[in-house]
Amino acid sequence: MSDVSSDNKFAKTLPNIKRDQLDTPALAKLAPSGDLSHPPRILMLYGSLRERSFSRLLTEEAARILAHFGAEVKIFDPTQLPMAGSVPETHPKVLELRALSLWSEAHVWCSPERHGAITAVMKNQIDWIPLEDAGVRPSQGRTLAVMQVCGGSQSFNVVNTLRLLGRWMRMFTIPNQSSVPMAYKEFDDDGRMKPSAYYDRMVDVMEELFKFTLLMRGRSDYLLDRYSERNERQAKALEKLVQKI
Template sequence: MSFDHPPRILFLYGSLRERSYSRLLAEEAARIIGDLGAETRFFDPRGLPLHGAEPATHPKVQELRELVAWSEGQVWSSPEMHGNISGLIKTQIDWIPLEIGSIRPTQGKTLAVMQVSGGSQSFNAVNSLRILGRWMRMFTIPNQSSVAKAYQEFDEEGQMKDSPFRDRLIDVMEELHKFTLLLRDKVEYLTDRYSERAKP
């Protein structure tokens, strides 16, 4: 297991509201995993066009793709909107291609999924994010965070209050940190596929 550099973790969040709880949850998670030794970066989705509305040369698309290439692991945090993920988080994921030339930018990267809800606890958004992570060939960790009545869980400064929800968030970030380190030197071996080696 290589410790030659801190795990590089990219955070994506799914709301542009001034007090976005999916962003606040992501920021809390970043503080936690940063304390564990990870290097963290955020993508600000403001100005990102809908997929297909602009060419992939758009500056925000290029910024997102550069951050994805930089990352070893990612955290996707979405509000639950109408029983599913928000359009904003889906737009970000849609702009991440399965291939850029011969490089698969998400294959073998670790992923943690999180959601916030305005009402009772739900797992619809994290379940959808898991499907997308699998499609993107990412190693989605077993643990996840789903915060119910998120408006009650953060103080005026945007810090998460002590609660079982925060305890679970710590568990998720510890697990992501461990999996990212454990898989770092094994990604090429684990993602090597017969169907891709075989020649007609």
């Protein structure tokens, strides 16, 4: 088998490439940029409105780990967040959620499993975060960790769905994840998670999220700079120039 990377003849067979828009990736280009003096900013969303919400309790337990690592953590309270599309985007809870998304560098999403899927409360929060807003993509480039709580035996339906949503929102979902079965057994009367293999896995997930967030900070603009979008910007610029002539 020939080595494509070392054979220069392949570099000459790109007739459809716009070479002035083709960036050659290089390690030096991954040097972080911008102000990174602040602690990593992590937004946490949970998917239940119950008074004793196990998704909230798991989220709070994870927040303690992240705070210990040095992150600045904010947990969004989904109470009184209207259904997506039912009110103007100027609603105070919508503005709060979107401001937190813009502020964040990473997310943690944690939902109960209901009827084999994520809850409406969880999906509603994600639905209110736009893919694009005034030229800004509020979720693109953020790292993401996903977790779920189960009322019965362990399942991965929720974390799989959250991964799909994270990809759609152009987020970097870390490989590890947490699924806690029979969650009602895993928390004490004070709402603290009991020691267990599930607790240890949650710590693993937060540790991994923190590491990936440190790696991504100041680099996401370059990592997400795409050839197709550079082509599109160039075409629009040329179109405007022609219109002025």
